Amino acid sequence: MLNVKKQDVMFTGIQPTGLLTLGNYCGTMCNWKIIQKKYQCFFCIADLHALTTRSYDHSIKYNFSANILDMVALYLACGVSPYDSIIFVQSHVYTHSQLYWILSNFVYFGELSRMTQFKKKISTYKKNINLSLFCYPVLMAADILLYQTNYVSVGSDQKQHVELVKKIARRFNSIYGDVFIIPDILITSRECKIMALQEPTKKMSKSDNNKNNTIFLLDNLDVIRLKLLQSLTDSDPLSRIKYNIYDKPGISNLLSILSFLTQQNISALEYEFKNYRYFDFKKQLSDIVCDTISKIQKLYFKFREDENYLIDILKFGAKKSLIYSKKNLFSVLQVLDL
Numbered sequence: 174m175l176n177v178k179k180q181d182v183m184f185t186g187i188q189p190t191g192l193l194t195l196g197n198y199c200g201t202m203c204n205w206k207i208i209q210k211k212y213q214c215f216f217c218i219a220d221l222h223a224l225t226t227r228s229y230d231h232s233i234k235y236n237f238s239a240n241i242l243d244m245v246a247l248y249l250a251c252g253v254s255p256y257d258s259i260i261f262v263q264s265h266v267y268t269h270s271q272l273y274w275i276l277s278n279f280v281y282f283g284e285l286s287r288m289t290q291f292k293k294k295i296s297t298y299k300k301n302i303n304l305s306l307f308c309y310p311v312l313m314a315a316d317i318l319l320y321q322t323n324y325v326s327v328g329s330d331q332k333q334h335v336e337l338v339k340k341i342a343r344r345f346n347s348i349y350g351d352v353f354i355i356p357d358i359l360i361t362s363r364e365c366k367i368m369a370l371q372e373p374t375k376k377m378s379k380s381d382n383n384k385n386n387t388i389f390l391l392d393n394l395d396v397i398r399l400k401l402l403q404s405l406t407d408s409d410p411l412s413r414i415k416y417n418i419y420d421k422p423g424i425s426n427l428l429s430i431l432s433f434l435t436q437q438n439i440s441a442l443e444y445e446f447k448n449y450r451y452f453d454f455k456k457q458l459s460d461i462v463c464d465t466i467s468k469i470q471k472l473y474f475k476f477r478e479d480e481n482y483l484i485d486i487l488k489f490g491a492k493k494s495l496i497y498s499k500k501n502l503f504s505v506l507q508v509l510d511l
């Protein structure tokens with residue numbers, strides 16, 4: 174395994190909090206096949222991050238291990254090769270938690286309080302505002318910095334966290350020398366934030382209570398079509414297909430989805446669909462979305478059948494990740510005289 178030698182490292186992760194969405198796909202996964210050719214890639218399943226929003230009500234079943242295998246199969250279906258890249262589960266590699274604790278000493282309360290995602294989450298999870306929810310970006314910093322990562326592939330919603338990671342790394346380096354590489358967000362095309370279909374001013378999310386807001390990669394294709402056809406637009410009498418997130422957040426979101434899936438820029442799409450009515454535009458879009466997702470689903474079902482293969486990939490991934498990350502953790506311990 175791992176037959177390619179590449180210089181630069183790319184790290185990315187997704188939480189196994191539920192089935193993956195079109196937001197996850199457009200935000201990061203659609204680029205994975207291409208970027209793994211260029212970089213040594215680490216694809217992490219961030220199960221420790223997912224604990225932050227878990228309710229400890231025993232009547233709720235989380236099926237974490239099944240979710241994790243679903244995710245590995247989806248990673249493979251999106252083109253990740255376990256021969257070229259490393260796929261692993263965060264909690265299988267102890268170095269993450271250890272560096273997390275160390276880095277907590279290099280980030281300030283004020284900085285974490287300013288994180289937009291934290292502010293949103295405390296209003297969503299009012300009954301479970303735990304410390305990890307607050308420290309979430311520090312664990313992200315540990316994930317990224319442990320591998321001497323050059324590039325991080327994330328959607329725009331994670332940009333603020335990656336900026337904080339850079340700040341923590343710079344702060345540490347300013348005291349102890351060049352211990353960490355300062356990572357950058359991987360800019361593949363333009364920023365991506367896919368919005369909820371019925372409430373296009375908020376992010377499409379795995380954990381949305383309104384399932385019509387979210388397209389899941391494993392949704393039935395007819396359901397996907399219906400969700401798109403019924404997505405909220407606006408009451409423009411001319412039904413203009415125009416990108417304007419303030420006046421037309423719904424149509425802008427649909428244009429964004431189309432643009433990410435077809436790799437065409439928004440103005441070209443506005444021109445192409447200038448004579449379309451919303452309904453016809455949505456029909457075309459749903460054909461393209463369903464075409465992309467059905468290809469992923471076919472591969473997903475094939476990979477998902479062989480659980481032993483998926484488990485072997487994760488065991489191998491954990492072993493490799495430990496080797497890489499231990500080396501970097503030891504450098505940190507050394508400079509701290511620990």
Ligand code: TYM
Pocket residue numbers: 184185186187188189196197198199200201217219222312313316317325326327328329330331365366367368376377378
């Ligand atoms: P998570 O699971 O919330 O999101 C995983 C990835 O999907 C992107 N994403 C979106 N992009 C565009 N539009 C959306 N609606 C949308 N929803 C999700 C996110 O930007 C992200 O790239 N904290 C990370 C997981 C993580 C991580 C890391 C990522 C843990 N450690 C280290 C990078 C590096 C997260 O947001 O997961």
